[in-house]
Amino acid sequence: MLTPAYIAQQFINALNMGSIYALVAIGLTVVYGILRLINFAHGDMMTLGAYLGLAVLTALALPAWAALLIPMLVVGALGVLIERLAYRPLRGAPEVAMLITSLAISSLIQNGATMTLTAQPRPVRLPAELTQRVDVLGVNFAVMDVVIVGLAVALMIALTLFVQRTTLGIAMRACSENVRVTQLMGVDVNRVIAVAFAISAGLAAVAGVLWSGKFGLVDPFTGFVPGLKAFVAAVIGGIGNIPGAMLGGYLLGFAEVFFVAFTPPEVSGYRDAFVFVLLLVVLLVRPTGLLGAREVNRA
Amino acid sequence: MLSVQDLHVYYGRIHALKGISLQVSAGEIVALIGSNGAGKTTTLTTLSGLLRPREGRILFEGHDLTHLPAHQIVRLGVVHCPEGRQVFARLSVIENLRLAAAHRADRDGVARDLERVYALFPILAERRGQYAGTLSGGEQQMLAIGRALMSRPRLLLLDEPSLGLAPMVVETIFRVIEALRRDGVTILLVEQNAYQALRLADRAYVMETGYIKASGPARALADDPAVKAAYLGG
Numbered sequence: 001m002l003t004p005a006y007i008a009q010q011f012i013n014a015l016n017m018g019s020i021y022a023l024v025a026i027g028l029t030v031v032y033g034i035l036r037l038i039n040f041a042h043g044d045m046m047t048l049g050a051y052l053g054l055a056v057l058t059a060l061a062l063p064a065w066a067a068l069l070i071p072m073l074v075v076g077a078l079g080v081l082i083e084r085l086a087y088r089p090l091r092g093a094p095e096v097a098m099l100i101t102s103l104a105i106s107s108l109i110q111n112g113a114t115m116t117l118t119a120q121p122r123p124v125r126l127p128a129e130l131t132q133r134v135d136v137l138g139v140n141f142a143v144m145d146v147v148i149v150g151l152a153v154a155l156m157i158a159l160t161l162f163v164q165r166t167t168l169g170i171a172m173r174a175c176s177e178n179v180r181v182t183q184l185m186g187v188d189v190n191r192v193i194a195v196a197f198a199i200s201a202g203l204a205a206v207a208g209v210l211w212s213g214k215f216g217l218v219d220p221f222t223g224f225v226p227g228l229k230a231f232v233a234a235v236i237g238g239i240g241n242i243p244g245a246m247l248g249g250y251l252l253g254f255a256e257v258f259f260v261a262f263t264p265p266e267v268s269g270y271r272d273a274f275v276f277v278l279l280l281v282v283l284l285v286r287p288t289g290l291l292g293a294r295e296v297n298r299a
Numbered sequence: 300m301l302s303v304q305d306l307h308v309y310y311g312r313i314h315a316l317k318g319i320s321l322q323v324s325a326g327e328i329v330a331l332i333g334s335n336g337a338g339k340t341t342t343l344t345t346l347s348g349l350l351r352p353r354e355g356r357i358l359f360e361g362h363d364l365t366h367l368p369a370h371q372i373v374r375l376g377v378v379h380c381p382e383g384r385q386v387f388a389r390l391s392v393i394e395n396l397r398l399a400a401a402h403r404a405d406r407d408g409v410a411r412d413l414e415r416v417y418a419l420f421p422i423l424a425e426r427r428g429q430y431a432g433t434l435s436g437g438e439q440q441m442l443a444i445g446r447a448l449m450s451r452p453r454l455l456l457l458d459e460p461s462l463g464l465a466p467m468v469v470e471t472i473f474r475v476i477e478a479l480r481r482d483g484v485t486i487l488l489v490e491q492n493a494y495q496a497l498r499l500a501d502r503a504y505v506m507e508t509g510y511i512k513a514s515g516p517a518r519a520l521a522d523d524p525a526v527k528a529a530y531l532g533g
Contacts, residue, residue: 173394177390185370
């Protein structure tokens with residue numbers, strides 16, 4: 001069972017899962033960093049992205065790249081709209097008010113999808129060129145596996161450049177340290193927050209398309225479990241910290257896939273519980289997560 | 300230049316400013332002195348738009364700032380350098396400076412101002428790539444002032460620039476404030492160090508528990524027996 005080829009395949013699988021968790025975790029961490037909001041509706045942005053991607057592929061019969069781009073843009077815009085209508089009026093209220101609101105939005109999307117699209121899972125059939133399997137040195141994988149990892153890495157590099165090099169990126173990092181003082185710099189923080197939500201929801205939508213493509217299904221709860229796990233990934237990495245979310249996403253992907261791969265079926269069924277145990281262990285050792293800010297000098 | 304009329308500010312139910320009125324003319328340094336909790340910082344925070352007055356008006360060169368968002372107040376030239384430095388610890392020195400100029404369209408002007416900040420505080424040029432959180436307290440204060448200058452202030456609201464700093468650094472800071480006055484920057488200065496503030500300022504207001512208790516030319520206040528006894532250690 002533990003042949004090199006099997007391990008290599010699990011490795012690819014882990015890279016896939018890790019890439020998706022990382023994309024979702026980044027969105028959670030970006031928003032949390034600025035608003036201290038744990039966005040429970042984040043996984044539902046994945047679900048919406050997955051449905052939209054499916055619609056683009058089937059109803060519109062557009063090519064695969066459009067099934068990534070259109071959900072990213074549409075759901076990104078929706079993220080901005082939700083912030084505007086639901087979260088902005090609550091700014092300055094206790095943090096728990098926004099958290100409850102995000103739960104409400106999550107329920108709304110899940111119920112809405114169930115009522116209009118039914119809870120019946122819909123098959124997602126990828127174009128043949130993506131399902132085609134390749135054999136490299138005895139390791140067998142699909143083109144889609146490469147697309148998932150390549151796209152996720154490209155998006156993460158783009159985001160890192162944006163956050164490090166552009167003024168808007170600097171403003172985002174400043175906001176995550178102190179929103180009030182950022183305003184004193186002449187920065188319109190509402191604009192910064194809108195951009196953060198666009199990035200957050202847009203990346204989740206892409207992750208949703210990739211997820212539904214990988215597993216071949218979408219239903220109204222598609223994003224729920226990966227959304228929770230991405231939250232775990234963000235906390236493991238140090239919530240609020242973007243490289244931390246990436247690291248946490250991949251760590252979680254590897255831990256989960258190898259847990260399932262190397263344990264007997266009667267144990268591997270506990271994969272979701274295992275993820276949370278992993279979280280507990282990390283937090284016991286490093287309460288602020290792996291790359292989380294230790295208290296910075298703010299005297 | 301700045302006219303503040305009958306400002307009332309509350310923190311929840313606490314009445315923090317009870318009808319503050321003050322004027323600042325172009326080119327002046329005006330000091331706001333008084334003991335802890337008198338409302339000095341609250342006054343500046345309200346002027347910069349982070350706090351909203353329940354009553355009163357704030358006029359700056361014909362603009363009504365009373366209900367403007369904070370970032371627009373900065374863009375009109377009223378720049379607040381907050382108490383306790385408040386530099387962005389996880390941004391580099393140059394990023395802190397760039398951020399404060401991000402709203403400006405005049406690239407040449409920004410480049411000139413950056414040179415000016417480096418000329419005033421050469422240490423910042425040396426440390427431009429370092430995280431602001433790794434700077435010493437004095438260097439952070441220099442960065443905080445430099446950052447405010449990058450927003451091109453016409454009225455600079457300076458809150459406790461000398462608090463907790465070594466005497467030599469305090470000297471540097473006050474020298475820079477004088478240099479800014481020569482450059483035509485108008486300054487409203489909040490200082491715990493009333494002696495230094497009155498030496499530097501043209502005029503001053505003395506605050507106590509949310510009121511303005513006295514005002515006048517700085518020299519006259521420095522000689523006033525009551526002010527002397529309360530704030531200058533007799």
